[in-house]
Amino acid sequence: MVGGRAGFQYPRGVGSSLQLAVLTTGLGRLQSSAECVLSCSEEEMFGGQRTTKKYTGLLRSSRSLPGCLTQAHLPLLLLLISLGFFMLLVTTLVQVDVSQKRTRSDLDEILQQLTWMNATLAGLCRPCPWKWELFQESCYFFSQTQNTWKESISACQNLRAQLVIINSTEEQKFLKSWNTRNNQRTWIGLSDHHNEGSWKWVDNTPLQLSFWKEGEPNNHGDEDCVELYSDGWNDNRCSTENFWICKKPSSPCPGP
Structure with a gap:
């Protein structure tokens, strides 16, 4: 105005x-x-x-x-x-919500891919290395060459295993069936070379369960090491060259 x-x-x-x-x-x-x-x-x-x-x-x-x-x-x-x-605030909040939904969607997709990959790896998983046999959560390697008893121990150690220790009747039957098929004598991790008549395994545990052939052990000619026959165990000279069996725990496979 x-x-x-x-x-x-x-x-x-x-x-x-x-x-x-x-x-x-x-x-x-x-x-x-x-x-x-x-x-x-x-x-x-x-x-x-x-x-x-x-x-x-x-x-x-x-x-x-x-x-x-x-x-x-x-x-x-x-x-x-x-x-x-x-x-402007509403637009920003909408964009944030959309971004969060996209992030959740991406995470769900990644989880599905990981689940699929895990299942695929489980299908490809081998609890034992190649050329090893699986039995009751243990892996066994049956040699194609012959060594003395001590050399056989070293060979198994090189494979990160030990000369086989037999702990059950089922395990004995499994090894015996393989031995019968191949008609071979094989060293096992049992001897009394430290103390005559005191049989111990390579891990220094005393013998409890045995599967000797009839009339064995007879300690004929300084026989201090044990070999596996198709019909049982036999003591033999440790310098004899035989096939050998290594044993180690199996590796667990990832679950589904």
């Missing part, structure tokens, strides 16, 4: 309008432009005559017409800015 001189009256009303558009681009930048078309009318009364001045213009800033923007349209401007920030 514009004040009048003495004798004049103040204008009875001022009409104005404001148009504002707020554009949001990107994730962190809010650009806004406002265009306000202002029409102001002033009525001045001078000497009984009525003079009207009308101003129409484009509002570029708050300096064009002081008080017009702040008094009439500032709440609307703040509302539009708040609405813009709210929409």
Whole structure:
């Protein structure tokens, strides 16, 4: 409003309008432009005559017409800015939610692939090395060459195993069946070369369960080491060259 001189009256009303558009681009930048078309009318009364001045213009800033923007349209401007920030926040939250869903989906896919690979490896797993035989969670290597009893011990150690120790009737039957098929005499890890008549295994445990042939052991001709026949055990000279059997624990395969 514009004040009048003495004798004049103040204008009875001022009409104005404001148009504002707020554009949001990107994730962190809010650009806004406002265009306000202002029409102001002033009525001045001078000497009984009525003079009207009308101003129409484009509002570029708050300096064009002081008080017009702040008094009439500032709440609307703040509302539009708040609405813009709210929409930006909603868009960001939606993007975060979509990203989390994609991450969970990717993790599920990776888990499925790992499960498939684990099952595949389980199918390919061999609890025993190649050319070894599995029996009751132990692996057995049947040699194709002949050695003395002590050389046979060293050969098994080189394979990270030991000359076979027989702990059960089932194990004896398994070894005997293989020995019968191949018609071979094979060294086992039993001897009494440290103390005559005191039979011990290569791990220094005493003999408890035995499968001697009839009439054995007879210790004929300094026979201190034991060989496996198709029909039982026999004591023989340790310098004799025989085939040999190594034994070691099997390796567990991964579960499904």
